[in-house]
Amino acid sequence: MTAGPPNPDPAPDVDARTASASEPAADAVTDRPNRNWRRIGPDLRPLSIPAYRRLFLGQVFTVVGAMVTTVAVQQQVFDLTGSSAWVGIASLVALVPLVVFGLLGGAIADTYDRxxxxxxxxxxxxxxxxxxxxxxxxxxESVWTVFALLAVQQGFFAVNQPTRSAIIPRIVPAELVPSANALGMTVFSIGVIVGPLLVGMLIPIIGVPWLYFLDALTLVGILYAVIKLPPVPPLGERRGRAKVIDGLAYLRLKPLLLMTFVVDIIAMVCGMPRALFPQMAQETFGGAVGGGFELGVLNAALAVGALIGGLTGGWIHRVHRQGIAIIAAIVVWGASMALYGTTSILWLAAIYLAVGGWADLVSAVYRSTILQVNATDEMRGRMQGVFTVVVAGGPRVADFVHGLVAAATSTTFAVVAGGIATIVLTLLAATLGRSLVRYDTRRHD
Structure with missing residues (x-):
């Protein structure tokens, strides 16, 4: 059978070793919340673990600033060039350091204190x-200066993200990992909502430059939270630096983990029309030149759906056929993106995007959980490095592809065709790669 075993790492023992003695044992946390609330609202049990609570707090400060910079870069490049194709190229520029340092960052996270x-x-x-x-x-006035700084920033980001994700299974027991991931993604969704709305409101008031400064200020918060974390050194005996090639070889032996990456690449590359938002906000939905309310709504709508999914995600940890849940969620994602491309009504477009955001959160929670629970700690950083490359790099490839297709045809064609391709290719991949369909957390094969 291809379904991997449950997390073999002794998370509670590691927790006791890395966290302070005053922190409650993870096993004692699982029975505290009201069960009825968990059936409807988010599962808050991971927040009872002090180390995870600090990591969570740092993420709150990070996501708003990160999204402000992401949207600000898109708008600045579009203002400098007047072309969605250049917005796509900006994402391609960011992709190179994401790929290189994402893989290296995972190996570094398996070598040094996270x-x-x-x-x-x-x-x-x-x-x-x-x-x-x-x-x-x-x-x-040079778009290349923006590109250079963006590339350097993405290099740091590519090391930061696999490190952060690899910490979670060390401080949270395996049965709470889906809930911890759902909480983290809910916070990210809030940041995605607040960030673009701030951009839309603040660009006419303070301009793009001070948006970048706002991002820098938010990172002060995460530094404080990270300093308060316990040390998280690699488990086991150190034998030199972890090698990227060993992580890739490990992935080849784990078809279940590989399939989570394949379906996400399909969903993001084919179905993410983010690069077209500035142009569609202006041309399709009648927004102001240079950005404004319409652009903010389009960027925020995906996150609103994800936020709704997170706030009503008490059911997420009870699903055992997580692979089938991933496939179903991606099909919903593709359908919602295709429908989004057919409308010129802003509120209807926002609904379609919100449904897509909900589906994306469900898929992301289960993909993260499968990867974290089924990878050993010695490989977890490198697996999270690959995850970062796929999750962060896929949308940037999508930006490039959608920008070129839209420039050659139209934004409508690019978005609708991408949504349909997402559905077809996901179902084909699920048929050919059966490990995802067969995965069941109740079976320990």
Missing amino acids: RKLLMVTSVGIAVTSIGLWLAALIGN
Whole structure:
């Protein structure tokens, strides 16, 4: 059977070793919340673990600033060039360091203390945000300056994310990992909502430069939270630096893990029309030149759906056929994106995008959980590095592809065709790669 075993790592023992003595044991946390609330609302049990609560708090500060910078870069590049194709190229520029340092970052996370890595990379992200602020403040007219700073920032991001994700199974027991992932993604969704709305409201008031400065300020919060984390050194005996190639070889032996990456690449590359939002906000939905309310709504709608999914996700941890849940969620995602491409009514487009955001959260929670629970700690950083490359890199490839297709045809064709391709290719992949369909958390094969 291809379904992997439950997490073999002694999470409670590691927790006792890495956290302070005053922190409650993870096993004692599982029975505290009201069961009726967990059936409807989010499962809050992971927040009873102090180490996870600190990691969660740091993420709250990070996501708003990160989304502000993401949307600000898109808008700045579109303002400088007037072309969605250049917005797509910006994402392609960001993809290269994501791929290179995502893989290297995973190996680094398997070699060094993960808490220290979070501190170093958070400082790096803040410094590059300040660089974007200064360049825009002095009236930089070169899109290549924006590209260079963006590439450096993405390099730090690519090390930061696998490190953060690899910490979760060390401080949270396996049965709470889906709930912890759902909470983290809910916070991310809130940031995605607040970030674009802030951009839409603040661009006419303070301009793009000070948006980058706002991002740098938010990273002060995560530094404080990370400093308070316990040390998270690699488990077991160290035998030199972890090798990227060993992680890739490990992945080849785990078809279940590989399939989670394949279906996500399909969903993101074919079905994510983010690069077209500036153009569609202006041309399809009648928004103002240079960004505004319509652009904010389009960017926020996906996150609203994900937020609704997170706030009503008490059922998520009870699903055992997680692979089938991933496939169904991606099919819903593709259908919602195709429908979005057919309308010129803003509120209807927002509904379609929100449904897609809900489906994306469900898929992401189960993909993260399968990867974290079925990978050993010695490989977990490298697996999370691959996850970062796929999750962060896939939408950037989508930006490039959608930008080129829209420039050659139309935004409507690019979005509708992408949604349909998502459904067809996902079902084909599920048919050919049966490990995802067969996966059941109740079977320990």
